[in-house]
Amino acid sequence: MKSEDIAKIVGVSRSTVSRVINNYPDIPSSTREKVLNAIREYNYYPNSSARRLAGIKNSTLGIFVVDIKDNENPHHVIKNDEALLYDNTFFAPFTNAFIDQANKTHYYVLVSTIYSTSELWKIHSAFHEKRIDGGVVIGSGKEDYKKILQQMKQNFILAAVDIEIESFNENKAIYINTNNHQAAYDTAKYLIELGHRNIGIVTGDLGKLSGKKRFDGFKQALYDYKLHLNDEYIGYGDFTEPSGYVAMKKILQSHNPPTAVFVSNDTMAVGAYTAISESKLKIPDDISIIGFDNIKISGYMSPPLTTVSVSLSDVARTTAELLIQSVEKGTLTPVQKIVNASIVKRESCKSKK
Amino acid sequence: MKSEDIAKIVGVSRSTVSRVINNYPDIPSSTREKVLNAIREYNYYPNSSARRLAGIKNSTLGIFVVDIKDNENPHHVIKNDEALLYDNTFFAPFTNAFIDQANKTHYYVLVSTIYSTSELWKIHSAFHEKRIDGGVVIGSGKEDYKKILQQMKQNFILAAVDIEIESFNENKAIYINTNNHQAAYDTAKYLIELGHRNIGIVTGDLGKLSGKKRFDGFKQALYDYKLHLNDEYIGYGDFTEPSGYVAMKKILQSHNPPTAVFVSNDTMAVGAYTAISESKLKIPDDISIIGFDNIKISGYMSPPLTTVSVSLSDVARTTAELLIQSVEKGTLTPVQKIVNASIVKRESCKSKK
């Protein structure tokens, strides 16, 4: 069944069929109705490739979930396949919310996962082969993002979530970042206001914007409140659960361990909880913990974890909207958007007064 | 940049360029090299729509995640947007593993979410518009699946995961189901072998294959072991957390509450835990609980939940493989595949001897 068949059935030309499909105005409603009826009756759907070729947009957006661990420190690598993105509490909510938002506006979405630098071609091929009208990259580090930009033609409609940029003016794209600095600042401030003075941090992957900003915001708060950050109180993690465990272990070996620790994401907080319990310490009586991300597990930990909530679905919706706006317009409108986050108070922090 | 441009640069015809792209044999390696070099140098990617139109397959698979709650009992409906698929512990791992597997074989994947019967057209349109070469439906109930089949042309390559079928011979497709009956049977057997005699169940959505089979397998085990299933020990849930809470509350109101309960999925077990703790009962001392699905949270509950693990990523990989096999062959090979599951013993079950 092609448009010509419909045309014959109704007794008009392909042009006319095409015009009603594309909602051209000057069609008498009687003709329109006849065509529409035939389309319904014969269950006709226009071939999307032919439409694309003839110049109609694809109505497809791409999501590229990058989770490259090429240079990761060996002892952090979890070799088990299952430990890849499958249970990922960061990408899954984003992806789902993005798809929903796109679907609502009648866009399809193509999802690709990228586990190594050598798979970066997937992004370029999707764009260059014209499979998508626009796409979003999420989870990429700075270096990988640069590589992505290299082969990216200027007129491609690209969005980047949670990716650090050198200079906004140089690399045109739609940038969406959560206000990690401010949120981490608030986090430290919260602990300080609870009366804590010896405060530690488990950092995230400092190669990623979120890791760096959370660390910076945290330090800024200590500085503003004239508190010293003891080197012993810093544990370097990489956002994975085992790294949270290791980092917390290290912090607990301080001469005078901190009474509160900001853990840069909830996944690491799970590891940190284990380390703390192995040291026979109690949360929050001996040590207060505040996480970041408000992943689903966090509410079920014991004690339930106080954390920072960034609405990934808000971020996803915003991204989809901005992307679609540019696609409809046919040209990229570069923007930079900061999404706020807030503290979800549960039971892992205690007043020290 | 189109194939003609490359042809001119190299000094051959479009036909030849096309032949090297499509790996035709009889091309002298010198010509092949020249063309390949030009393609690389000028960063040329063939237009996917043009290729499709000309008869090359699309290399795209569709995932249709259906989560229709049209007829759901009002008090179970969670109106909050966030409660949709975003945190879904069932679909996310499947989707990710499926995408990975497809990507490995150089397939793209289009993901669509379907929240109501009126959105079912998305599936047909993706197929009819030739956006995908094959697709998988997951999460659909029996009735919705029937509706999907209605407009599905016989030659479409369709897979269905965890969907009950009336008659395998009638509706040709690739069916992948987990061995819910056997696993639920094992679950009950496990409790019985621990010495429990008063065993209850929180059922899942009985309109779904998994819900029904789990219930059936459970009943079969009791029957085989000559145990009576007390009506008071049955709580009807629908796989959502609140329904688990309500169902467990009901069970606990029995005259002589059971000492062990099989909860048909882990999400409901979370609700059940709450109900139990509100009744001042201890798991597993007062009551043993076994779940199903081994979602990520289950290991972090207190006590960690004993549950059944179906490897969703195995299921996803199998599905992708079967789908791709059919797509490559150009015609659907109907199959029915049962994937096994096994008990993950943790701390929520206790011997009664």
Next chain:
DNA sequence: CTGAAAGCGCTTACAG
């Protein structure tokens, strides 16, 4: 081994 040409199923100026 390789080019010219037809064809895939649409859309859209162009002309009427």
Next chain:
DNA sequence: CTGAAAGCGCTTACAG
């Protein structure tokens, strides 16, 4: 208001 025709960028018999 509407049809004939060109064109989108490929692939693939066909012929040589």
